[in-house]
Amino acid sequence: xxxxxxxxxxxxxxxxxxxxxxxxxxxxxxxxxxxxxxxxxxxxxxxxxxxxxxxxxxxxxxxxxxxxxxxxxxxxxxxxxxxxxxxxxxxxxxxxxxxxxxxxxxxxxxxxxxxxxxxxxxxxxxxxxxxxxxxxxxxxxxxxxxxxxxxxxxxxxxxxxxxxxxxxxxxxxxxxxxxxxxxxxxxxxxxxxxxxxxxxxxxxxxxxxxxx
Numbered sequence: 001x002x003x004x005x006x007x008x009x010x011x012x013x014x015x016x017x018x019x020x021x022x023x024x025x026x027x028x029x030x031x032x033x034x035x036x037x038x039x040x041x042x043x044x045x046x047x048x049x050x051x052x053x054x055x056x057x058x059x060x061x062x063x064x065x066x067x068x069x070x071x072x073x074x075x076x077x078x079x080x081x082x083x084x085x086x087x088x089x090x091x092x093x094x095x096x097x098x099x100x101x102x103x104x105x106x107x108x109x110x111x112x113x114x115x116x117x118x119x120x121x122x123x124x125x126x127x128x129x130x131x132x133x134x135x136x137x138x139x140x141x142x143x144x145x146x147x148x149x150x151x152x153x154x155x156x157x158x159x160x161x162x163x164x165x166x167x168x169x170x171x172x173x174x175x176x177x178x179x180x181x182x183x184x185x186x187x188x189x190x191x192x193x194x195x196x197x198x199x200x201x202x203x204x205x206x207x208x209x210x211x212x
Contacts (some may be wrong), residue, residue, distance in 0.1 A: 057092025
């Protein structure tokens, strides 16, 4: 598969690129600078691009089989840039006639009870709220799209660099937690979940939670 990877220079993006390449996919990795550290593979090409510009997204996506997003706000950007990005990516994919999108989302919109989202719990860190709300807004826009086969994949409540175990669980719009109530996944295993969904397409039009 020929995959366009947005946000390839970030921690999740780099791990997703490595996972895609290890499975034989060709990857075009997009970053604002046009450089992606730590990836040395003949099937990987790093390019510069603006994920808030639908014309740029369309140009980059043309000729690819699918787009995977590991986008997030930069340190100098407001959280609301996520909605600009998802609008631009949706429009760009339409113009490029690419109909498969796997989007790295946020855990804040996952359910922890019948009527309670993670972002609404007392333990949810206040400093994470703006980004979490922006991610939920981005999902709301994506959820209205019917002409692109999308999957919105969210990590557990805590995601950090760690071990690649190959083990994880998923749930449809629910936070995945263990028997002790802890919700965690390594970035390495989250990358596996992203690529598994890209290849298998078992959760199209789904807000998919992941974790151990």
